[in-house]
Amino acid sequence: TQDLEMHHSYNTYNNQGLPPGPISNPGRNSLDAALDPSLSSYYYYVYNPHTAVHIFSKTLRDQEEAIEYINSLD
Secondary structure (H helix, E strand, O other), X not given: OHHHHOXXXXXXXXXXXXXXXXXXXXXXXHHHHHHOXXXXXXXXXXXXXXXXXXXXXXXXXXXXXXXXXXXXXX
């Protein structure tokens, strides 16, 4: 795959050990949300690249319909 062909110090496929620095650095809002999540009845979400927003669903059926809708836009 393309990942194996990329040569840089963060490519752990080609380099042994840990990368030279952090590979992820969540922001304060992300950390706060993980520690104190909001109560919600939504269990599913899918990103709509056409509108740059997420669609949230309460049921698997609604989730599947949202995915079908997004795929129909292509």
